Amino acid sequence: MIAIYVTVFAGVLGLAFGSFLNVCATRWPEEESAAKGRSHCRNCGRTLAWWENIPLASWLALRGHCRTCKAWIGWRYPLAELAVGALWAFSTWHTFLEAPDLSTGTFTYNAATVLATGIARIAFLWILVALAVMDAENLWLPDRLTIPGVALGFALAFARGGLCASMAFGGGFDEWQHYVALWEFYWFIGAVASAGGVLVIRLLYIMIRGQEGIGMGDVKLMAMIGGWLGVRCAVLTFAIGVILGTLFALVTLVPPSARAGNQSWRQQKLPFGTFLCIGAAVCAFWGVPLAAAYLSWAGF
8 A cells, every 4th residue: 555655646746847847848948047937938928827837737727728828838748747757656666566575664675775776766767758858859968967867877876886885794895895896887887888889889970971970968878878777778778769769760751752762851860869768768677677588588
């Protein structure tokens, strides 16, 4: 029963943070502060009433239009709120499944580790949704999210290493040092290798095609993903991103006219960061078993 209550609370809280995400996604590209000034219609400028700012419910009540000028608000607002709310609720439920002891209030080593990971994961998911939205709308992955995201990923790694060290301290200094070095080195390699791999692909594309194919924002995003999820899950994230991006391009960017000889679609840009964020969200829950299953299938 505790799991259900906490899951519902996390979902409702996620809707609220999804609403704040929309504020950031709307104001940051215009170089406006997300913390100052009341919400207003971007078309007519009218300040919104309190009840027009209720996550998801207000958009449904207004049928997606401004109450005054009837301008279309856009699907991004309810979808972003719903995405954060659903991901936070699912992440919370997933945390209870990983550590059943949490439902009884028994904090074992496993329960404490899973709880810390679960709390960190909801922050990671919020950043992923925010980056996915901003890249989809503006082809922009802001440093104000990617760089703190990398820092938070390292902080989580150090926290995990410290927890492992405290549990292994009774085994002697050598064992303690082994645990700390293992965690710190693994996550450091995850961030550096992930960013470095994408950076190499970016440079090779520029050398071959003479134009930029992958932006530096994607490189920083991969560093963040590698710092949070490690090397294996970062590679899996990149593979998912490539597959989703390819499918999106085939469905939306290759019109019938392209088959008739019009090649202008080749110059269009894709929000690759959006697909990477989707892949990272998948790997945040199932990356380790998926990577292990693939390695087993490949004979490694």
